[in-house]
Amino acid sequence: MSPIAVKVIQFFLSLSILIILHELGHFIPAKIFKTRVEKFFLFFDVKFALFKKKVGETVYGIGWLPLGGYVKISGMIDESMDTEAMKEEPKPWEFRSKPAWQRLIIMLGGVTVNFVLAVIIYIGMAYTYGDQYIPMNSLKDGVWVMEKNIGDKAGIQTGDKILAIDDKPVETFNSVFIDLINGSTIRIERDGRVIEKEMPVDFIATLLEDEDKVRFLNYRIPFVIGKVPKESANYGSGLEKGDEVVQIGNDPITYFDQAKPLLEKYKGQQIALGVVRENGERANIPVIISDSATVGVMPGAMSFEKLQEKGILKVETKTYSLLESVPAGIDKGVDILTSYVKQLKKIFNPSTGAYKGVGGFAAIGNMFPDTWDWAAFWSTTALISIILAFMNILPIPALDGGHVMFLLYEMVSGRKPSDKFLEYAQMVGFFLLIALLLFANGNDIYKAIAK
Incomplete structure (x- = not known):
């Protein structure tokens, strides 16, 4: 099977799992609170569906447009923009008839499931695979800067020992790249002297000039x-x-x-x-x-065993019992979420140039390896799940976070936004999402052409 086909299969399998579980996060509390769910769809069924079947009061189906999925909840202004139904008197089984706290739980269900799923995956991976890493302080003679222009930009030279980024000790070599992307200051040891440097604001833009050179550092090898x-x-x-x-x-x-x-x-x-x-x-x-x-x-290459024998570095493996894997998985989920929030802040700061790295479906697909590897598949799925959770909770109309924002306003003020206001807000949010989708996938196309 071709590498591209392997990536595509992994992408759609991961996306399907995440969409179905996210929508179940809305569906289950809706059912618990006796709210009617009219549709439950994987992918969008614009004009027609690949498959659909009505069971009870809900139509379950698979659409042809793989841009996401949805549950259509009665009495709710959502992407379906079914305004005619909203003109009728509220029914007891409709979303709008339920108490605000119930509606809030229904809307938070999707992002909650996404984050919990990521944590469960990380718990399973910790228990199954453990952690294998190279301690940063084990690099006998520092790092190797393979791309000098990028190293010069960051102020790192071959032989430097990277001690800390943003005053946080860099514990593993594997974590140094994401720490550098998120960081503002770096502390290194060079020729026995400790040096503190500020990271350039546009360091991310330098990395994005050639994404094949993002991993510009390596451990030194014979x-x-x-x-x-x-x-x-x-x-x-x-x-x-x-x-x-x-x-x-x-x-x-x-x-x-x-x-x-x-x-x-x-x-x-x-x-x-x-x-x-x-x-x-x-x-x-x-x-x-x-x-x-x-x-x-x-x-050629030298095995890790020989590198360790020569004292160049150490490779450590940490195993977890089932009980130990639970806090390890939770910590990993929180760390990934925190890191993603830091990256998002840089994306919204034009001076960093990070917006150039925003990618669409091609970028997400390229996150998967071109050979089948279950560990890599689940790790990538967990990462995407966290990204989806955070993106969905942003206070943008048409996203879960937009609905949550209006519900919180209602709960605090005691006043519910009018249906007409919610309709307009939904339209604005929809156009914002389309613009973001076009920008992200346009970036993918530009990068492909530029290469």
Whole structure:
């Protein structure tokens, strides 16, 4: 199966799960409070439905337009804009006839289910997989800045040890990227000195200039030979797969990032490469350094076990019992939500350039891996569920948060907004959502064309 097909299947499976559970969050309390639900649809059934069946008083179905889903609750001004029904006298089973506190619970049900679902997924993942991570303080000689222009923008150099971002210690290497995106200040250790720097306001815009280079940092790795292609000038030189380069000419090296400036020094010359073989033997191999300062080999990789043996880094695995996984899952859900809120704040600040990273359906689909991986699938589904929960609770008419806003006003003031006002508000919110949808998916199209 093609990678694109795998992404598409994961995307629609995840989206279907999230939509159905979100709408159940509205449906179940509506039924508990004896409120009639006329429709329950996965995807929108504009003009026609792919499938529908009436069971009791509710029509269940699948629409053809995969932009979301909905439950149509009697006596409620929603995306259906059924204003004719609202002109009739309120019926006991209608949404508008229920007490405000019941209507509030019905409207909060969807986002509550989305957040709870994410937490349940994180609990399950903690129990099933545990956490594997590289402690940031285990990086013996700091980080490797693979994209110098981005590193320069952030004020980070190869060999720096990243201590804290916004005065919060950076505990794992895995978390450093999102911390940098959300952060305002960074504390690093360089050559034994601790340096505090402010992150540039437009750092996110720099990252978005080439999204393939977002992960501009790595842990430092040795220079390992992967393969010597036949077209290489050094094919047959004696270099072998798995050789670790420890000396270039007269200069010793420990890490791959140290090789480039030395190769520049020796370009166009024949020199000896000092290598350590996989069996531990040392060898000096005569090689030709090209005019473009390359050896003509494909880089290899060193296992985490060997990296740990050499003291370059540590890999730690934390396992959880069923009871321990519960607080771990809750903490993960809260951390992800907090991080997303920080990112959203930057999106609404034009000077950060973060709005350029807003994506639509293509961006969401690309969050999934191109090979089937259940751990990645559930992790991505949990993340999207949290995003949907937060976006839906925003106080925008046509979203759950808009209805909640008007209900809270009613509960505090004792005055219910008029149906005509709610109709207009729903229309304004609908157009805002369409504009956001067009902007997000337009960004996807622009990025695809620009590439």
